[in-house]
Amino acid sequence: MKLLKTLFSVGAISVLTISSLNVLMPSTAKAQVPDGRYEIQGTQILFYPAGGGNPLLVYNGRGKATHIIQYGGAIYTAFAGGSIYRSPDGQNLGGGGRTTKPYPGSATVNKMLVCQNALFTAFKGGYIYRSPDGLNLGGGGNTERVYKGTGEVDRMTCTNRDSVITAFTSGQVYESPDGRNLGGGGNTSRLTGN
Numbered sequence: 001m002k003l004l005k006t007l008f009s010v011g012a013i014s015v016l017t018i019s020s021l022n023v024l025m026p027s028t029a030k031a032q033v034p035d036g037r038y039e040i041q042g043t044q045i046l047f048y049p050a051g052g053g054n055p056l057l058v059y060n061g062r063g064k065a066t067h068i069i070q071y072g073g074a075i076y077t078a079f080a081g082g083s084i085y086r087s088p089d090g091q092n093l094g095g096g097g098r099t100t101k102p103y104p105g106s107a108t109v110n111k112m113l114v115c116q117n118a119l120f121t122a123f124k125g126g127y128i129y130r131s132p133d134g135l136n137l138g139g140g141g142n143t144e145r146v147y148k149g150t151g152e153v154d155r156m157t158c159t160n161r162d163s164v165i166t167a168f169t170s171g172q173v174y175e176s177p178d179g180r181n182l183g184g185g186g187n188t189s190r191l192t193g194n
Contacts, residue, residue: 032073033070033074033088033090034050034090036048038090039055040066040068042064043060043063043065045058045065045077058090058093061094065077065080065094066079066109067111068093072133072134074134075090075093076102076119076137078108078109078112079094081106082104082105083103084109085099085100086101087099102131102134103137105138107123110124110152110153111153111155113158113164115162116179117132119131121137122153124152126148126152127145127147128182129143129145144180146180146181147166147182147183151169151170152169153168155167159175163176164176164182165191173192174190175189176188
């Protein structure tokens with residue numbers, strides 16, 4: 001079995017690359033998002049390492065990112081005009097490598113929120129989906145539609161009680177303790193608005 005190890009430095013981050021023709025990675029081996037924060041700047045995304053140092057350019061593509069959020073050990077990047085990508089290692093935010101596309105559609109994301117161990121995605125035009133596994137962000141699989149209406153989401157927050165508060169541009173604000181019926185009904189309470 002031939003094993004090649006390469007250690008190289010990119011800015012302030014060291015990367016270890018292991019390649020082999022016959023090496024099997026254990027099924028528990030996972031890619032890991034590095035500690036730090038991602039920031040959208042125009043058509044670029046920069047990564048700021050947690051330990052300090054210079055920011056790294058991690059995306060410089062044609063698509064304009066509108067939202068970037070960490071959930072379930074991966075980075076989710078939503079782009080204007082549709083498409084959301086999931087990167088398990090914080091690289092290839094616009095596709096390629098180990099990055100997958102849990103939403104290949106054309107609806108633009110309005111807001112994204114992590115709450116109740118789920119990823120909430122609000123699309124322009126009034127649909128909000130709740131995904132407990134970070135897959136099928138526009139519906140299907142384990143993903144539920146938790147709002148179907150015409151109201152545009154202004155803000156979504158997760159309370160310290162793990163309730164979802166959804167504020168619509170119309171002024172109506174709702175609190176959902178179970179992450180469902182975000183525009184009213186079920187266990188959801190209206191906090192303000194007409």
